Amino acid sequence: MEAHLPVFSDIEKAHQLIQPFVHRTPVLSSKSINRITGAELFFKCENFQKVGAFKYRGATNAVQSLCHADALKGVATHSSGNHAAALALAAKKRGIAAHVVMPENAPSVKIEAVKGYGANITFCEANLQAREKTLAKVIANTGATEIHPYNNFYVIAGQGTTAKELIEDTLHLNLILCPVGGGGLLSGTAISTKALLSSSKVIACEPAGADDAFRSFYGNEIVPSINPKTIADGLLTSLGQLNYQIIKKHVDAVVTVSETAIVAAMRMVWERMKIIIEPSSAVPLAAIIENKIDVKGQKVGIILSGGNVDLSKLPF
Amino acid sequence: MEAHLPVFSDIEKAHQLIQPFVHRTPVLSSKSINRITGAELFFKCENFQKVGAFKYRGATNAVQSLCHADALKGVATHSSGNHAAALALAAKKRGIAAHVVMPENAPSVKIEAVKGYGANITFCEANLQAREKTLAKVIANTGATEIHPYNNFYVIAGQGTTAKELIEDTLHLNLILCPVGGGGLLSGTAISTKALLSSSKVIACEPAGADDAFRSFYGNEIVPSINPKTIADGLLTSLGQLNYQIIKKHVDAVVTVSETAIVAAMRMVWERMKIIIEPSSAVPLAAIIENKIDVKGQKVGIILSGGNVDLSKLPF
Numbered sequence: 001m002e003a004h005l006p007v008f009s010d011i012e013k014a015h016q017l018i019q020p021f022v023h024r025t026p027v028l029s030s031k032s033i034n035r036i037t038g039a040e041l042f043f044k045c046e047n048f049q050k051v052g053a054f055k056y057r058g059a060t061n062a063v064q065s066l067c068h069a070d071a072l073k074g075v076a077t078h079s080s081g082n083h084a085a086a087l088a089l090a091a092k093k094r095g096i097a098a099h100v101v102m103p104e105n106a107p108s109v110k111i112e113a114v115k116g117y118g119a120n121i122t123f124c125e126a127n128l129q130a131r132e133k134t135l136a137k138v139i140a141n142t143g144a145t146e147i148h149p150y151n152n153f154y155v156i157a158g159q160g161t162t163a164k165e166l167i168e169d170t171l172h173l174n175l176i177l178c179p180v181g182g183g184g185l186l187s188g189t190a191i192s193t194k195a196l197l198s199s200s201k202v203i204a205c206e207p208a209g210a211d212d213a214f215r216s217f218y219g220n221e222i223v224p225s226i227n228p229k230t231i232a233d234g235l236l237t238s239l240g241q242l243n244y245q246i247i248k249k250h251v252d253a254v255v256t257v258s259e260t261a262i263v264a265a266m267r268m269v270w271e272r273m274k275i276i277i278e279p280s281s282a283v284p285l286a287a288i289i290e291n292k293i294d295v296k297g298q299k300v301g302i303i304l305s306g307g308n309v310d311l312s313k314l315p316f
Numbered sequence: 317m318e319a320h321l322p323v324f325s326d327i328e329k330a331h332q333l334i335q336p337f338v339h340r341t342p343v344l345s346s347k348s349i350n351r352i353t354g355a356e357l358f359f360k361c362e363n364f365q366k367v368g369a370f371k372y373r374g375a376t377n378a379v380q381s382l383c384h385a386d387a388l389k390g391v392a393t394h395s396s397g398n399h400a401a402a403l404a405l406a407a408k409k410r411g412i413a414a415h416v417v418m419p420e421n422a423p424s425v426k427i428e429a430v431k432g433y434g435a436n437i438t439f440c441e442a443n444l445q446a447r448e449k450t451l452a453k454v455i456a457n458t459g460a461t462e463i464h465p466y467n468n469f470y471v472i473a474g475q476g477t478t479a480k481e482l483i484e485d486t487l488h489l490n491l492i493l494c495p496v497g498g499g500g501l502l503s504g505t506a507i508s509t510k511a512l513l514s515s516s517k518v519i520a521c522e523p524a525g526a527d528d529a530f531r532s533f534y535g536n537e538i539v540p541s542i543n544p545k546t547i548a549d550g551l552l553t554s555l556g557q558l559n560y561q562i563i564k565k566h567v568d569a570v571v572t573v574s575e576t577a578i579v580a581a582m583r584m585v586w587e588r589m590k591i592i593i594e595p596s597s598a599v600p601l602a603a604i605i606e607n608k609i610d611v612k613g614q615k616v617g618i619i620l621s622g623g624n625v626d627l628s629k630l631p632f
Contacts, residue, residue: 026342047590267627274363274623276590307590311583311632 005246006153008195011160011188014061018158021060021093025049025162027169032272037288039295042173043269044166047277047307053234054162054185054305055086055149061158062147063090071096073143078124078131080106081234082308083149088117099144101135103127109310150184151240160188166301167196176301177284177293180204180213180254181235183243185305190250200301201252203293205284207232208256213239217247217254231259231315234280234305255293261286263315269304276307279315321562322469324511327476327504330377334474337376337409339365341478343485348588353604355611358489359585360482363593363623369550370478370501370621371402371465377474378463379406387412389459394440394447396422397550398624399465404433415460417451419443425626466500467556476504482617483512492617493600493609496520496529496570497551499559501621506566516617517568519609521600523548524572529555533563533570547575547631550596550621571609577602579631585620592623595631 025045034040046054063075074097077087084100091098098119102111103126114121124134139146148155162185163176176193180186190202206213210228216239225238239247266282268289269275281304287293288300341361350356362370379391390413393403400416407414414435418427419442430437440450455462464471478501479492492509496502506518522529526544532555541554555563582598584605585591597620603609604616 052590270592270627274368274592276586276592311586311630314627314630314632316627316630 004153005242006157006160006191008191010153010157011164011192014154014157015161015164017064018057018060018161021064021090022057023049024165027166028273028275030273033268036268037295039288039297040299042166042170042299042301043273044162044301044303045275046162047275047281047304049306051082051086051089052306052308053082053086054159054303055082056089057161058152058155058158058184059083059086059090059147060093062152062154063087063094063096065154066145070145073145074099075147076135076139076142076144077101077147077149078135079149080110082306084110084119085113085117087147088114088119092118097142097144099138099142101131101138103131107310148240150182150237151242153242155184156188156242156246158188159185160192162303163189163192163301164196166303167192170299170301172299173197173200173301174298175293175295176200176202176303177205177287178202178303179232179235179280179283179305180206181280182237183213183239183247185303186251187243187246189303190246194250202250203287204247204251204254205287206254206256207235207262207283208258210235211256213247214254214256216244217251230262232262232280232283234278235283255287257283257286257290257292261290265289267316276309277304278306278309281305281307320469321558322473322476322507324507326469326473327480327508330470330473331477331480333380334373334376334477337380337406338373340481341365343482344589344591346589349584353611355604355613356615358482358486358615358617359589360478360617360619361591362478363591363597363620365622367398367402367405368622368624369398369402370475370619371398372405373477374468374471374474374500375399375402375406375463376409378468378470379403379410379412381470382461386461389461390415391463392451392455392458392460393417393463393465394451395465396426398622400426400435401429401433403463404430404435408434413458413460415454415458417447417454419447423626464556466498466553467558469558471500472504472558472562474504475501476508478619479505479508479617480512482619483508486615486617488615489513489516489617490614491609491611492516492518492619493521493603494518494619495548495551495596495599495621496522497596498553499529499555499563501619502567503559503562505619506562510566518566519603520563520567520570521603522570522572523551523578523599524574526551527572529563530570530572532560533567546578548578548596548599550594551599571603573599573602573606573608577606581605583632592625593620594622594625597621597623
């Protein structure tokens with residue numbers, strides 16, 4: 001049986017629902033980066049989104065889409081990253097409980113952020129099995145609805161609003177570049193792009209050290225991410241089932257980039273645009289720098305997924 | 317004899333003249349920094365200005381204000397900082413020569429930036445006497461007009477456009493905070509504020525380790541900056557004569573801040589706003605963090621002067 005996949009009207013619905021809660025982030029460009037790359041680049045700045053990442057869109061759509069009875073029982077997830085904070089804030093905005101399972105070795109700054117938004121945290125051992133088992137227990141106890149960080153209909157529809165805004169605010173893009181981890185942002189981006197701008201290609205950009213999406217896309221089944229190694233810590237996870245199906249259908253290509261190019265691209269954005277992006281956000285520009293995509297003379301939309309970096313651990 | 321000081325109509329004229337060349341930079345705010353400080357803060361983002369600093373406004377006004385005959389002979393300055401790059405680009409835009417005297421120990425990244433804008437560089441020993449002597453020689457040889465980085469009528473008028481835009485784009489500010497080094501930005505800010513928003517106070521913010529403006533303001537004569545020590549490397553210079561007169565007349569107070577507060581404020585802006593500012597830009601927010609200014613419940617304009625930092629030498 002085929003799973004029920006979101007389509008563009010679900011993204012339009014999501015956009016209406018989340019608009020009161022999320023920032024319509026700006027689209028910025030840089031003459032000097034255009035000169036260096038020979039293209040016209042338009043950067044969609046989700047680093048300026050609440051919680052510092054696009055994740056807040058999907059989490060908000062999932063929380064706001066719950067019926068009243070389910071909402072009363074709260075939401076739950078396991079995550080040590082941006083999704084946990086995003087879900088905690090989205091739940092707080094609706095006035096419902098968020099239950100977050102976090103590994104006991106999660107960075108204290110992340111724990112504090114999630115606590116700051118008022119979530120209930122349950123700690124567990126730092127492995128996937130323990131996380132899933134603990135989450136199942138929390139859900140059994142509370143009746144909360146699990147909101148998966150990317151393999152979730154409403155999350156994908158919410159993330160798709162990013163590319164929708166980018167396309168609405170920019171004229172005639174030829175290409176849209178998007179980083180890929182679990183595929184939530186990429187699948188939403190692909191749906192919006194093919195609906196609004198069918199002539200534009202969608203290219204997924206991935207670290208070579210975490211190339212499961214590349215291998216899944218060209219190998220015709222989901223290849224799990226095993227021992228990924230990359231500075232782009234938002235892109236370590238394997239593709240979700242829903243995400244994979246959408247990506248196979250709507251994405252034109254997947255390219256991989258080196259760690260050196262990721263750091264160089266991140267530095268270029270910091271130095272030339274004076275904005276802070278996390279390494280995952282730098283992956284599409286890295287693909288341009290490394291000549292993995294021909295952008296000469298093209299109008300290129302680039303999604304900057306977030307800006308959450310630990311300033312005491314910079315790669316410069 | 318009293319020197320001829322710029323007034324608000326000179327800033328209006330400057331604004332018209334430079335508008336085709338400079339960015340109207342955005343005014344940003346941050347809910348989380350507002351929560352922390354108990355005020356409504358409005359940040360005028362000159363870190364997004366061309367050349368990465370407000371300096372481009374004054375340099376452009378000075379270059380565009382030259383009569384044709386003078387312009388043909390070019391412009392000259394000695395500087396190792398943002399003003400050199402700003403003047404070089406401003407001259408390039410008018411198609412005239414820029415002669416820049418730089419100390420031979422200037423950081424190579426700054427030399428490359430000035431070269432990149434097409435300026436003629438003359439190197440000299442790294443002391444003020446050598447810089448002034450070399451500049452005099454260059455001017456004698458070329459007939460170029462000297463454009464001082466802050467003690468210059470047109471430069472002050474150009475810098476005043478920053479606060480003019482901030483006030484135009486924000487409603488009912490009670491306070492405007494501005495960092496002070498040579499006083500170019502501060503004097504322009506004070507003229508615009510007292511003309512457009514006479515009820516608003518202008519408070520200058522200065523590192524305690526380079527407190528010559530503080531001592532000059534309260535001591536009734538220019539006290540030179542001797543052996544200043546601060547991470548805010550844009551604020552090392554002494555006040556200019558023109559700047560001092562305007563500041564005495566229009567500025568309401570000068571406060572000083574610690575180095576710790578400057579780094580904390582810089583980090584707060586990087587982490588919460590996801591934008592890159594240089595240490596000099598962080599000095600006004602540092603004054604708020606350190607309780608040097610009472611901002612509770614106030615609407616406060618803050619000028620972020622620039623975003624040029626060396627990413628390999630961060631204080632975090």
